[in-house]
Amino acid sequence: MTLRANPYEPIAARLADVVDETPTIRTFVFTPEEPIPFVSGQFVQLCLPGIGEAPFTPSSSPLEPNRLEITILRTGAVTEALHRLEPGAELGIRGPLGKGYPVEKLQGKDILVVGGGVGLAPLRALLYHVFHVRDQLGRIEIKYGSRSPDELLFRRQYDQWSALPGVRFSATVDVPHPQWTGRTGVVTVTSRTVWSSPAAPASCSSS
Numbered sequence: 001m002t003l004r005a006n007p008y009e010p011i012a013a014r015l016a017d018v019v020d021e022t023p024t025i026r027t028f029v030f031t032p033e034e035p036i037p038f039v040s041g042q043f044v045q046l047c048l049p050g051i052g053e054a055p056f057t058p059s060s061s062p063l064e065p066n067r068l069e070i071t072i073l074r075t076g077a078v079t080e081a082l083h084r085l086e087p088g089a090e091l092g093i094r095g096p097l098g099k100g101y102p103v104e105k106l107q108g109k110d111i112l113v114v115g116g117g118v119g120l121a122p123l124r125a126l127l128y129h130v131f132h133v134r135d136q137l138g139r140i141e142i143k144y145g146s147r148s149p150d151e152l153l154f155r156r157q158y159d160q161w162s163a164l165p166g167v168r169f170s171a172t173v174d175v176p177h178p179q180w181t182g183r184t185g186v187v188t189v190t191s192r193t194v195w196s197s198p199a200a201p202a203s204c205s206s207s
């Protein structure tokens with residue numbers, strides 16, 4: 001994706017909706033005044049006049065450049081100000097920036113996506129992409145973990161993802177919890193053995 005002529009000039013965007021995901025994470029739905037085409041793995045800068053700007057990776061589908069969802073953990077000055085915004089608020093978006101994932105390398109491969117905590121937010125854009133082209137891919141296995149059940153992102157979508165042909169989704173929490181009947185263990189450890197036959201690895205880093 002190419003940058004606009006002046007990459008420092010923000011595109012005005014309206015906050016259309018806010019979804020509470022966990023006690024500290026919200027998804028913000030922005031409608032920019034012009035489309036912001038991006039590929040999964042690219043990021044944008046959200047600009048709050050008088051406060052600052054910070055980088056975030058859209059968690060929405062790259063197929064929908066008119067409507068960007070961004071899932072944000074409240075941690076410091078900019079993210080706290082973002083969490084105070086209400087629908088109707090306006091801000092600036094710069095980007096997309098970065099190269100994005102080399103998704104063309106995934107063609108014909110089995111895909112393993114492993115994410116933890118708020119890390120599922122940027123990966124969701126990748127998931128929307130692989131779901132869209134899944135008839136060109138092998139198996140798609142998604143392993144997601146969080147510290148506790150109330151920190152799991154996008155729970156409302158797990159059944160829908162699992163029901164897609166060729167897609168397997170599983171969630172784990174790090175340690176046993178009274179409200180959790182699923183698997184426990186840190187996701188990077190529990191993901192070490194996934195398939196009985198080894199999948200062809202495709203690295204998907206966005207550096």
Ligand SMILES: Cc1cc2nc3c(=O)[nH]c(=O)nc-3n(C[C@H](O)[C@H](O)[C@H](O)COP(=O)(O)OP(=O)(O)OC[C@H]3O[C@@H](n4cnc5c(N)ncnc54)[C@H](O)[C@@H]3O)c2cc1C
Binds near residue numbers: 052058078
């Ligand atoms: C490419 C990229 C993509 C990203 N995508 C996402 C995303 O999709 N979602 C997301 O939630 N995050 C994402 N991040 C992280 C996000 O950019 C940061 O969380 C954000 O910049 C924090 O800005 P802030 O002003 O809210 O926090 P800051 O005020 O900069 O604070 C950051 C941390 O430093 C601590 N801190 C601040 N001031 C002090 C101080 N004086 N002394 C000690 N500690 C201090 C804060 O407590 C906090 O833990 C991404 C980052 C990058 C680089």
